[in-house]
Structures are given as structure tokens and as C-alpha cells.
Amino acid sequence: MAENPPIERQILRRMSASDEEIVINFGPQHPSTHGVIDFVTQTNGEIIRRSVPDIGYLHRGLEKIGETVSYPGYMPFTDRIDYLAAMFTNEGYAMAVERLLRVDVPPRAKYLRAIASELCRISSHWVAVGSMASDIGASTPLTHALREREAVNDLLEELCGARLTFNYARIGGVSFDAPAGWGEKVLRYLDHLDSYIQEWDRLISLNKIYIKRLANIAVISREKAIAYGLCGPNLRGSGVSWDTRRDWPYGAYPDFAFAVPVGQGQMGAPGDCWDRYAVRVLEMLESSKIIRQALAKLPEGDIMAKVKSRPKPDPGEVMARVESARGEMCYYVVSDGSEKAYRMRVRTGSFMAMGIIEEMSRGSMIADLIALIASFDIVAPEIDR
Amino acid sequence: MKITTALDSTSLTRRYPKTAVATTLFFLLALPFLLYLLLLVTLPFNQPQTLNALAKRVGWDLGGSPIRDTWYAVILVVEASIVALYTAVFAGVTTWVERRVAGRMQSRIGPNRPGTLGFMSWVADAVKMLFKEDLIPAQADHLLFRAAPYFSMVGLTLPFVVLPFGESVIAADLNVGVFYVTATSAFVVVGILVSGWASNSKWSLFGAVRGAAQVISYEIPAGIAIMVPVMMAGTLSMQGIIRAQGGWPWQWFICQNPAAFVAFFIAVTASLAEGNRTPFDLPEAESELVAGYHAEYSGFRIALFLMVEWANMWIMGALAVTLFLGGWQIPGVSVEMIQQARGNDVLPSLLWFGWQFLSLVVFAAKTWVLVLLFIWLRWTLPRVRVDQMMSLCWKFLVPGAFACLIFTLFWVMAPPSVHRVSGIAICVLGLWLLVKFVMQTRKNIADVRGARVDLSNW
Numbered sequence: 068m069a070e071n072p073p074i075e076r077q078i079l080r081r082m083s084a085s086d087e088e089i090v091i092n093f094g095p096q097h098p099s100t101h102g103v104i105d106f107v108t109q110t111n112g113e114i115i116r117r118s119v120p121d122i123g124y125l126h127r128g129l130e131k132i133g134e135t136v137s138y139p140g141y142m143p144f145t146d147r148i149d150y151l152a153a154m155f156t157n158e159g160y161a162m163a164v165e166r167l168l169r170v171d172v173p174p175r176a177k178y179l180r181a182i183a184s185e186l187c188r189i190s191s192h193w194v195a196v197g198s199m200a201s202d203i204g205a206s207t208p209l210t211h212a213l214r215e216r217e218a219v220n221d222l223l224e225e226l227c228g229a230r231l232t233f234n235y236a237r238i239g240g241v242s243f244d245a246p247a248g249w250g251e252k253v254l255r256y257l258d259h260l261d262s263y264i265q266e267w268d269r270l271i272s273l274n275k276i277y278i279k280r281l282a283n284i285a286v287i288s289r290e291k292a293i294a295y296g297l298c299g300p301n302l303r304g305s306g307v308s309w310d311t312r313r314d315w316p317y318g319a320y321p322d323f324a325f326a327v328p329v330g331q332g333q334m335g336a337p338g339d340c341w342d343r344y345a346v347r348v349l350e351m352l353e354s355s356k357i358i359r360q361a362l363a364k365l366p367e368g369d370i371m372a373k374v375k376s377r378p379k380p381d382p383g384e385v386m387a388r389v390e391s392a393r394g395e396m397c398y399y400v401v402s403d404g405s406e407k408a409y410r411m412r413v414r415t416g417s418f419m420a421m422g423i424i425e426e427m428s429r430g431s432m433i434a435d436l437i438a439l440i441a442s443f444d445i446v447a448p449e450i451d452r
Numbered sequence: 453m454k455i456t457t458a459l460d461s462t463s464l465t466r467r468y469p470k471t472a473v474a475t476t477l478f479f480l481l482a483l484p485f486l487l488y489l490l491l492l493v494t495l496p497f498n499q500p501q502t503l504n505a506l507a508k509r510v511g512w513d514l515g516g517s518p519i520r521d522t523w524y525a526v527i528l529v530v531e532a533s534i535v536a537l538y539t540a541v542f543a544g545v546t547t548w549v550e551r552r553v554a555g556r557m558q559s560r561i562g563p564n565r566p567g568t569l570g571f572m573s574w575v576a577d578a579v580k581m582l583f584k585e586d587l588i589p590a591q592a593d594h595l596l597f598r599a600a601p602y603f604s605m606v607g608l609t610l611p612f613v614v615l616p617f618g619e620s621v622i623a624a625d626l627n628v629g630v631f632y633v634t635a636t637s638a639f640v641v642v643g644i645l646v647s648g649w650a651s652n653s654k655w656s657l658f659g660a661v662r663g664a665a666q667v668i669s670y671e672i673p674a675g676i677a678i679m680v681p682v683m684m685a686g687t688l689s690m691q692g693i694i695r696a697q698g699g700w701p702w703q704w705f706i707c708q709n710p711a712a713f714v715a716f717f718i719a720v721t722a723s724l725a726e727g728n729r730t731p732f733d734l735p736e737a738e739s740e741l742v743a744g745y746h747a748e749y750s751g752f753r754i755a756l757f758l759m760v761e762w763a764n765m766w767i768m769g770a771l772a773v774t775l776f777l778g779g780w781q782i783p784g785v786s787v788e789m790i791q792q793a794r795g796n797d798v799l800p801s802l803l804w805f806g807w808q809f810l811s812l813v814v815f816a817a818k819t820w821v822l823v824l825l826f827i828w829l830r831w832t833l834p835r836v837r838v839d840q841m842m843s844l845c846w847k848f849l850v851p852g853a854f855a856c857l858i859f860t861l862f863w864v865m866a867p868p869s870v871h872r873v874s875g876i877a878i879c880v881l882g883l884w885l886l887v888k889f890v891m892q893t894r895k896n897i898a899d900v901r902g903a904r905v906d907l908s909n910w
Contacts (some may be wrong), residue, residue: 089654091654091655097742098738098739098742099739099740112661113658113662113838113839200834201739202739203739203834203835204730204731204733204737204739204833204834204835205832205833205834205835206554206558206831207554207557207558207831207832210558210559210560211558211559214559214560266896269896271834274833274834276731276833276834276835276836277834279836279837279840280834280835280836280837280840432837432838432839433658433740433741434737434740434835434837434838435837437739437740
């Protein structure tokens with residue numbers, strides 16, 4: 068290890084030969100890297116020359132594990148890919164295997180998956196916007212956001228027994244039906260959420276200092292966002308209206324009407340940090356709309372299709388994509404006809420955001436790098452898997 | 453649905469044992485009041501003449517003997533220790549207040565274990581800090597690393613020499629008091645710079661350089677804004693500035709002069725920046741610089757740094773109260789009344805002690821209002837960026853402070869009737885702003901009261 072530091076660090080060490088500049092590691096232990104990542108940063112005083120993400124500290128080989136355990140047995144591992152939005156990782160994996168097995172999911176299970184996923188999106192976005200405010204220096208919004216998230220976690224706990232690693236989706240359906248009276252509780256929370264967002268906006272979104280810190284910072288143009296392969300709220304923040312739920316529909320989503328909020332540059336240029344933040348706040352309201360429609364239309368019936376306990380799909384390959392809280396999440400599964408996958412590959416939103424950081428960090432200030440990282444809503448285990 | 457808050461409705465004694473309540477109440481009342489009373493009692497003996505007269509009563513003629521001088525020195529040392537202790541106790545109590553207030557603002561509970569409502573947590577923290585290992589990084593500059601907290605401590609304790617507490621309660625009423633405060637309180641930045649350099653850590657260095665740039669920049673608007681009340685009073689003495697004001701709000705400098713009204717906000721903003729409080733907590737910005745200049749410190753040394761940070765709030769508040777908000781002046785009681793109550797006896801009368809105590813309470817109450825304002829700001833606002841902090845200082849506060857100064861040059865020549873009219877007008881304006889603020893707050897609360905759910909897990 069000592070003889071062979073990562074190539075980027077070798078480059079940086081050569082580059083920082085002048086006395087004016089220093090190389091500083093933002094991480095792997097740093098309050099605002101949102102997990103164990105290292106941003107190797109070359110700075111001249113407060114001005115950043117260049118910042119290169121050094122990822123891999125949280126690599127647990129989850130994709131390889133997917134090739135050594137049976138198809139149903141991999142489900143709890145998918146929770147650990149993105150612990151803040153485990154519903155999407157569950158659902159994406161279940162969809163991929165269902166396509167391999169050519170299983171039809173009962174409509175009630177599809178609806179329950181949609182409700183649970185959207186609740187999970189609200190919960191994940193609360194952490195995103197709260198920790199962003201905390202990174203900008205305001206600690207009060209974070210605790211308020213976590214309080215709101217606790218209420219979602221309570222609802223999800225009632226649904227599936229877990230608060231963080233849900234393990235809710237099953238191949239062919241979901242593990243539990245909604246308990247009696249659960250729908251009313253969800254609706255009551257959504258009523259609260261819709262009115263609370265106004266309070267939240269007054270608390271932090273429209274705060275003058277907050278806007279000054281985020282507007283016109285790290286502006287990512289439409290073209291650049293597409294070129295770097297950003298996805299999810301990071302892509303929509305740059306004004307690209309692309310949402311897998313609408314443009315590549317899956318599950319129960321074709322039945323719902325909802326808007327796709329995009330960054331419009333209300334406070335500065337389109338595609339700045341504030342836009343990426345605002346898209347997340349608005350998406351919570353859209354999720355609320357989707358859940359209301361799903362609860363109103365929730366069909367009766369089974370929650371599980373008939374699937375063998377150790378299924379052996381025919382040889383073939385399949386790709387499933389879901390709109391996770393951190394963008395488009397793809398599962399690529401290759402089957403060789405045995406009861407284990409031959410190849411498992413997961414594409415995640417946080418990983419796609421890593422590429423653009425080096426370019427956006429050039430010439431920015433240290434505080435802007437923090438804002439940039441926070442605006443991408445990075446979850447370190449999702450980068451490394 | 454019920455709205456849950458951090459405090460439930462059960463009474464204190466039901467949640468805490470009676471002994472805990474009693475102990476806490478004792479410490480809560482005893483500590484600050486004991487210090488105040490000690491200060492008050494030792495005060496009359498703070499004069500060589502009084503000591504002579506007292507000795508004469510007993511039958512000794514001390515004259516100018518070394519015994520009298522020794523006694524005089526002892527009393528001065530006692531008073532100095534009381535004031536130094538006061539900074540420590542204030543810093544401790546303020547950490548508790550800040551954590552409780554932050555808990556309420558962040559809809560969580562805050563410290564509630566040691567003592568009633570967690571009051572003893574600051575004592576527990578201090579004991580914990582004392583028992584921690586005093587860790588010095590191997591690559592650090594040992595001597596400077598050890599010395600840095602003391603530089604900050606010096607910058608904290610020296611201004612207390614001239615900070616008034618009450619009508620006659622002041623360690624030393626220097627005739628250059630205001631100048632002395634601005635000069636000595638800048639010592640804190642030496643501690644920040646030395647600690648950041650000696651730590652041999654890049655984060656600390658960033659914090660130190662930010663701290664130096666920030667504190668030195670904001671000295672300028674603060675210094676100029678402070679000159680406004682100095683010119684209005686015609687003296688640099690802290691007590692002299694307070695005596696030039698009155699007890700009622702329209703007699704305060706902030707109301708007597710529109711420029712002083714602006715200068716007050718400039719001075720408070722600048723002192724927030726000098727005290728490294730949010731939104732100017734750049735030198736120790738947690739989400740950017742881990743912990744800034746004190747990232748490598750532990751144990752008692754970090755306790756000193758944190759004590760400086762919190763006790764600085766008293767200096768910030770007391771300075772603003774002295775210069776702009778009428779200091780210890782009791783409404784309806786003039787300085788002459790207090791001086792008459794002293795009588796011509798060797799020891800002052802009981803009434804005089806009463807007035808002194810009331811002035812202590814008035815001053816402390818006003819300062820606490822400002823301290824709570826600083827706490828409230830800290831838990832509300834995000835942090836500004838370095839360049840924004842600099843442009844606020846040099847583009848807005850410095851020209852603003854200069855404009856106030858020049859306006860005041862002409863203002864002091866205006867007849868007293870103008871001052872009176874302006875005093876009442878600014879008072880009414882301030883009251884109107886306050887009412888408007890309260891109404892807006894009530895409206896904001898009412899707006900979101902509609903669809904609340906019980907978000908508590910417990």
C-alpha cells in the first residue's frame with residue numbers, strides 16, 4: 068500500500084511542488100463527507116485548484132456477494148447498498164429477478180411497493196436537505212428534518228418491521244400487507260408534510276445567507292450534466308426533465324399523475340446548488356401526491372405471486388431500473404440457469420456524481436466544495452457498494 | 453392530535469428527586485449571586501482612605517504603613533479572583549443555557565441528566581475535561597501548543613478589569629476604558645493564530661488564518677462604531693459613558709441619536725464576528741474545517757478555548773449594554789440619588805447597598821438579553837463564506853460605521869431638545885418593530901399549527 072498510493076494522489080503530489088499550495092485530505096474522516104470518502108484536494112489558501120474523490124473505503128463486495136448467494140437470499144444484502152433508501156434497492160433487485168423469472172407481480176403488491184418507495188423517498192430527501200443545511204452551517208434544520216424522518220420511519224416500521232434496512236420487497240411481491248388503519252396514518256402524515264414544507268422553506272430554504280451560499284455555486288449546465296451521466300435530482304437540478312418513473316415506467320407508476328420538478332434557477336443560474344436542493348424539497352411534495360393517489364386506488368388481492376423458494380431462472384440477462392432517491396438505479400443480472408446469479412451489477416446515483424466533482428471544484432472555495440458535495444446528496448456505501 | 457414539545461407538563465419535582473432540585477437551585481442562585489455579593493461587600497474597602505478610616509475606628513493609626521498597603525493588595529487580589537471566577541461560572545452556566553435553548557429550538561430535549569434540567573452538566577463537563585489526557589501531537593510545536601490557550605485566556609480576562617457590573621461595582625474605572633477593552637480583547641486572536649500554527653495540522657492552520665483575518669478585519673468597524681457613544685459621552689471611561697445616559701430607554705444612547713441606532717447593530721455584528729459566533733464561526737467551521745484552530749486540542753486546554761468562546765459573550769453583551777443600552781442605570785433613579793444614599797460615614801448605608809444591588813441586576817438582565825440573542829442567532833443562521841464575511845466587513849460595515857461617526861460629529865452640536873425628540877421617536881420606532889416582530893412570529897406559528905401530528909416515539 069505504502070509503495071503504491073492511488074494514482075490520483077501521485078499526480079497531486081507532483082502537482083503540489085510549489086510552496087504556495089498544499090494537498091489536504093477531505094476525509095476519509097470528515098464531518099461533511101457523508102460517509103467514508105476522501106476528497107484529495109489541492110488548494111492555494113481558500114481557493115481549490117483541484118479536488119479528486121478517492122473512493123473505495125466502503126467497498127464490501129456486495130455485487131460479488133450477489134453471485135454467491137441464492138436469488139431470494141440476496142434481498143437483505145441489497146438494503147446495505149443504500150441504507151437511506153433501502154426500498155429502492157429492494158424493489159430494483161426484485162424487479163430484475165422477476166423479469167428473469169417472467170413473474171407477474173399482483174397489482175396490490177405493485178401499489179404497496181410504490182407507496183413504500185415514495186415514503187422512503189420522503190425519508191431519504193429529509194436527510195438530504197437536512198444534512199445540506201447542516202453542511203452550510205445551520206444545525207437546527209437537520210434536527211427538524213430528522214424529526215420529520217422519524218415519523219416516516221415509524222410508518223415504514225409498522226409496514227415491514229424495520230426502520231432502516233427494510234427487506235420489504237420479495238421476488239414476486241412484498242413481504243407484508245399494510246396493517247389495518249395504516250393508510251389513514253400515512254394520510255395524516257402527508258397532511259402534516261404538505262403544511263410543514265412551508266415552515267421548512269421559511270426556516271432554511273429562503274434564508275438569505277443560505278441562498279447566498281448556494282445560488283450560482285457549482286453551476287452544472289444541461290449539457291454537462293448529461294455528458295457526465297448525472298442522474299436523478301442532480302440531473303433534474305440542471306433542468307433536464309428525466310424521471311424513470313415517468314419516462315421508463317415500471318410497477319404501478321403509469322397509474323399516477325405527478326409532476327417532475329426541475330431546476331429553474333430561481334435564485335441564480337439554472338443548475339446551481341440551490342436548484343439541486345430545491346428539486347429535492349419539491350419532490351417530497353410530488354411523492355406525497357403519488358402516495359395519496361396510490362392509497363385511494365389501492366386494489367384488493369394477493370401481495371405475492373407464486374414463486375419457488377429457490378428459483379432457477381432460464382439462462383439470460385436482464386436489466387431493471389428504478390428511480391431511487393439518488394437517481395436512476397440499475398440492476399443488471401445475468402443468469403446461467405443455476406440458483407445463483409452468474410453476474411450481478413448495480414449502477415447507483417452517487418457513483419455517477421463522483422465524476423463531475425473534479426471539474427466543478429476547480430477554482431471554487433473550500434466552503435463551495437462542501438456545498439457541492441452536499442448538493443449531490445452522496446451516500447458513501449452507495450458509491451462503493 | 454397532540455403537539456409534543458421537548459418539555460412535558462409534569463412538574464419538576466415529579467420528574468426529579470427533591471434533593472436534586474434543591475441542590476440545583478442552590479447552585480443556580482448561589483454561584484452568580486455569591487460572586488456578586490462578595491464583589492459588593494469587598495467593594496467599599498477598595499480605597500486606601502477607607503482602610504485608614506476603618507482602622508482608626510478600631511483604634512489603630514495605619515497612615516501609610518506597609519500593613520495598610522498589604523491589606524489593600526489582598527483586597528485587590530480577592531476582587532480580581534472574584535471577577536476571574538465570574539468569567540468561569542458565566543461560561544459554564546451559559547453552556548448549559550445554550551444547550552437547553554438549542555434543545556428547545558431543535559425540538560429535542562437537551563441536557564437533562566445531572567441535576568434538575570441538567571443544570572449541573574457544565575460542572576460535569578468541566579470535571580470530565582480535567583480528567584482527559586492532555587494530548588500533544590508528536591509533530592506539534594510543544595511550547596507554543598501548550599501556551600496558546602493562555603493567550604486566549606489573557607484576552608478574555610483582561611477586559612473584565614474595566615467592565616462595569618453596577619454603579620460602583622467595577623474592578624478599575626480606567627479613563628481609557630473603552631480603548632483598553634478593544635486593545636486587550638484582540639489578544640484572543642493571538643491564541644487562535646498560535647494554536648493553529650503550533651498544531652501542525654492543515655485544518656488548524658486554515659482555521660487560524662481565517663480567524664486572524666476575520667478578527668482583525670472586524671476590529672475596524674467595531675472600533676469606529678464604538679467611537680459614536682464615546683463622542684456622545686465625551687469620555688472613554690466605561691462608567692463615564694453610562695453616567696452620560698439615563699435609566700429610561702429614551703435616555704439611552706441607542707435612542708438619542710439615529711447614528712447610534714445604526715452603530716449599535718454594526719457593533720453587535722462586528723462583535724459576533726470577533727467572538728467567532730455563528731454566522732461568523734468560520735475559524736472553527738465544523739462542516740468545513742473539522743474543528744478549526746482547536747482541532748488537535750483535548751482535555752483542559754480545549755476547555756480553556758471553549759470557556760473563552762462562551763465567556764466572550766458576556767464581554768460582547770456587556771460592552772453593547774454599556775455603550776448603547778444605558779448600562780446599569782436604574783429607571784427613575786438618578787446617579788445623584790445613589791451617591792446621596794451613600795452618606796458621609798466610613799461605611800456606606802444599607803440603602804446604598806440596595807441601589808448597588810439593583811444596578812447589578814439591571815446590568816445583568818440587559819446583558820443576558822443580548823447573550824440570549826447571540827444564542828438564538830447561532831441556532832438559526834447558516835454560516836457565511838469567507839469572501840462574504842470579508843465583503844460584509846469592508847463594503848458595508850466599515851463605510852456604515854464611518855458614516856455614523858461623521859453624522860455624530862454634527863449631532864453632538866444639536867440642542868438637547870433635538871436629542872429628546874429623537875429619543876422618543878426612536879423609542880417608538882423600536883417598540884413598533886418589536887410589536888411587528890412578535891405579531892409576525894405569532895402569525896408564523898399559527899400558519900403551521902393546522903395539521904400537526906404526534907411525531908414523538910416516546
